[in-house]
Structures are given as C-alpha cells and as structure tokens.
Amino acid sequence: MDPTPVLVSARTRLRPVAPDDVATLCAIRATPAVARWWHPPGGGWPLDVSPGVRRWTVEIAHAPDLGAVGAVVGLVEAHEGDDPEYDECGIDLFLAPSVHRHGLGTEVVTMVRDWLVDERGHHLVQIDPAAGNDAAIACYRACGFTPVGVLHGRERDTDGAGWHDTLLMSYCSWL
Ligand SMILES: CC(C)(COP(=O)(O)OP(=O)(O)OC[C@H]1O[C@@H](n2cnc3c(N)ncnc32)[C@H](O)[C@@H]1OP(=O)(O)O)[C@@H](O)C(=O)NCCC(=O)NCCS
Numbered sequence: 001m002d003p004t005p006v007l008v009s010a011r012t013r014l015r016p017v018a019p020d021d022v023a024t025l026c027a028i029r030a031t032p033a034v035a036r037w038w039h040p041p042g043g044g045w046p047l048d049v050s051p052g053v054r055r056w057t058v059e060i061a062h063a064p065d066l067g068a069v070g071a072v073v074g075l076v077e078a079h080e081g082d083d084p085e086y087d088e089c090g091i092d093l094f095l096a097p098s099v100h101r102h103g104l105g106t107e108v109v110t111m112v113r114d115w116l117v118d119e120r121g122h123h124l125v126q127i128d129p130a131a132g133n134d135a136a137i138a139c140y141r142a143c144g145f146t147p148v149g150v151l152h153g154r155e156r157d158t159d160g161a162g163w164h165d166t167l168l169m170s171y172c173s174w175l
Helices: 019-030 104-119 134-142
Strands: 012-016 053-060 072-080 089-095 124-127 146-156 163-172
Touching: 012 104, 019 072, 019 089, 053 104, 072 104, 089 104, 104 124, 104 134, 134 163
Parallel strands: 089 124
Antiparallel strands: 012 053, 053 072, 072 089, 124 163, 146 163
C-alpha cells in the first residue's frame, strides 16, 4: 500500500497514527459520546491496521478556540477494497466531545472524501452510521453524502446487548 499522506485543511492536520497517540486516542474513544457509537477497541488498536485501511490522527492546525496547535482531537480512517470490478471505499471517524459542533467533523470528512476521489481515483464513497446517530448523519449530509437506505439489524450494539439498524449513505463524484 502507498504511504499514508499528511492531509491539511483550514483548521486541522491529519497525519498517520503514531505510537505516541495511542493513549490520547484511547481516552477520547472511551468518552461516553464516542463509546456510544464505537465498539470497544481490541488490543493493539489503533496501530493494528488491516490491509486497505489507513488511520490518521486528527490534530488542531489552526483553531485557537478549540485547542493548541498540534493538540490531538480525534481519529479518522479510510478503507479501500481491492476488487477492481467494484468501487469500494469508506470513511469513519470520531472527535473529542470538546470539539463537537464546530464544523471540524465536516472539515475532516470532506478532506478524506476528496482525497479518496482526487488522489485514490474513487468515484463512490460509502458510510454506514447507526440509524440513530443523528450527529454523524447530519455531518455526512453536510459533506454531500445522501441516504441510500436502512440496513436492518446490521450492527451490534456497542454494549453487546443486541443489534441496531444502520443508514447506508453514499457520495458519488459523478452526481
Ligand atoms: C459525528 C461527529 C464526527 C461529527 O463531528 P462534528 O465536528 O461535531 O460535526 P460538525 O460540527 O461538522 O456538524 C456537522 C453537521 O452536523 C450537525 N450536528 C452535529 N452534532 C449534532 C447532533 N448531536 N445532533 C444533530 N445534529 C448535529 C451540525 O449542526 C452540522 O449541521 P449543519 O451543517 O446543518 O450545520 C462527532 O459528533 C463525533 O465524533 N461523534 C462521536 C463518534 C461518532 O458518532 N462517529 C461517527 C460514527 S459513524
């Protein structure tokens, strides 16, 4: 796989996850607002990337109201399939609750979406948030993703108790 690049937007910088980020990213992932939607990590996360998966640490680049330059505020990942007959790629992320609702999610998802399209050559990007995750669905809508349909019982609840629906959303650069 090609090296994972550094990506920069107006207020954030995405750089490949490094060992020094692990404790901070695990702490953010454990906050209730994130743990509600992200399953508990396995050992080795987030350095244990599978083939086709890239993970970036989200840093503040220039947002004095949200944190110092270099502050770690989240993680975003992209996955790409390897079947040449299908265009398959997607995005997932979480941000620290302290920076929610300031437009950073929109900024980060748009940047990774554009990287997948412009640099990786994809035209279809898919995301499937939990159907009850209003924040994620609103964020992805703001990034140009539109609902495809509900996948009933697609995802296990993060507490392991049952299953819930997800909303498949897609972005096609041709439309
Ligand atoms: C999903 C997440 C990344 C969104 O990031 P964010 O920086 O807070 O989102 P933004 O500030 O860019 O908001 C984007 C849109 O979502 C809306 N939004 C954000 N939080 C919302 C909420 N809790 N309820 C309803 N709408 C919400 C904003 O109003 C904005 O809408 P607008 O463009 O119409 O103004 C963030 O909430 C998060 O990390 N959540 C926990 C982990 C998670 O759920 N990850 C996604 C798993 S699929």
